[in-house]
Amino acid sequence: MKKLRKTLIMLLLVALLVAACGGEEAEIVVEEAEVVVEEAEVVEEAEVVEPAEPFLVAVVMPSAITDLAFSQSMYDALIAIQEERGADNFEIVYSESMFVVDDAAAAIRDYASQGYDLVIAHGSQYGSSLQEIAPDFLETSFAWGTTVDTFGMPNVFAYEAKSEEGGYVNGVMAAMLSKSGVIGVVGPIETGDAKLYVDGFAVGVAATNADAKVNTNWIGSFSDVALASEAAQTHIGAGADVLTGTAQMVVGAIGVAEENDALWFGTQSSQTSLASSIVVANQVYHWEVVLKQMIELIEGGTYGGQYYEITLVNGGLEVEFNADYALPDDVKAAAEAAIDGIVDGSVTIFP
């Protein structure tokens, strides 16, 4: 009896732990990670003028390519490059939903050993695995982000998003559009580009309306849609009429914003499709800007050692206004002025 009770308590603690860790743990065996070869070998034997080998890219990412956020931003970037170069010259393979770092590491190693030209580890959590794998494949180029660290390795590129820039611009608009002067932020975990975005957003609001209040909620999870929704509800209860948030669980928060006629600002990917009447603008990541530079180097024989960031200046970050939302002219002008200020250096977000 006693033994059973002990076992039960243990089991429960484990269960609570699994739950508390949110998505991470829960994803244990999602081998959903379907490896899909995009447009694999479209055999067109016609006049192949340049018998050049296609450029092979593999990417490993933590969530789905349709997450309207982090993973989708990378997938969309690769598709954009593929459209430019043609499917015959640029092949993409991806493994999505790789929450478990061990699984991701196995996938990264597999791709490297299969001779891909560029293997992208899209998630800062994959860093330590990459550090072990990269030295074994010096002829393969790796890219990982978001980070600034290439580990000093000759075949590793690092990339980062200066998401505070679009955050600042969104903040400027939010401060002008809020009638109540209360703005709510739903964040996942206080780290990485989520933290940069939220901090930049708060600076943008403060620079525009010193009296406006930014309330921030870190819900401690990238996947808890229910809690993100309730966090948005809390902001509404506290008087917020403009909301923003980052990471894939915000889909819950956007619904709440829509129900309460609050405005929404998105980041990472365009979230307009979820609620086109209330999404004002999105900061969209265009990783293709830095990916192209990496690919150029790789084709020239340099396999890594560089650090890249996407910014408003290099076009890797774009503030995309929702055409369906009637943005007042003065607000749009202020947003554009903020973008120009960041680009020409007259606006410093974090002094």
Next chain:
Amino acid sequence: MIEQLFTKAVLVGILSSGIRLATPYLYASMGETFSQRSGVLNLGVEGQMLLGAFAAFYISFTTGNLWLGMLAAIITGLLMGLAMAFISINLQAVQGISGIGFYLFGLGMSDLLFQKLLGTVETVSGFRPVYIPWLSDIPIIGEIFFNQNILVYGAYFLVFAAWFVLNKTTLGLKIKAVGESPQAADSLGVSVSKVRYFAVAFGGIMSGIAGASLSIALLNVFQQNMTSGLGFIAIALVYFGGWRPLAVMGGALLFSMVNSLQLWVQVLNIPIPSDFAVMMPYVLTILALIVSVQRVRPPSALTKPFERGH
């Protein structure tokens, strides 16, 4: 700072969002209470919820009819429940392990179906808050309790129904009997496997509805792994409440209220680091669990398959 928590608007906010947050836990944990009372530990709740959530969302999304969505969640939950029952009652599998299997199946399958059938995150217009004449107009109380959607009301009704069935009906007596002493129940002519089948299937249905309460009533979206550990917490709540519906509800409300409290703590800029704030509901629940587990005894035949003559 702290005194800001005690304004009317904040208290109403905390309580009404706690009531909402508790809804999926109530459905899932009432189902699990029945299942465990009959002697079957179903660890697959989370997977059943995910499939229920997807079924409800997909059918509502394609037909535009939320009740058809509910029906889809019920059928999905029922099938998952029957499969769990077959494996644990007929095949007498180790319940902890097969339950984890069901969880992983639900997690993977709901994700796969989502990607193949929807491809991207979509929204539906879910169940709206239901206005109840008189009750919804009561100041404060009306705002907290009677401004919710039908599945929220349903969850609290279910708790009392579950209490009634377990304590006041022959069916409840049979369920408890096969969970405590299947041999004795069997010798009195109660079909142990029939009763267990019923309880586990009912648990499956409730898990399906718990999923639907997220995807077509509270959140109105479906996303991969959207339950995010909720089903496991529901199982923990069953232990927490000592297999008694009202106490399980108490646990669900405690956990949810503390969760909504921590959201407000952050919004009001009360200087507690967010990492500690998000830990609060879990820490409190674990502490309460350690205290409460000392005084209750699980059903004697829990996790033990029944074989005649053994």
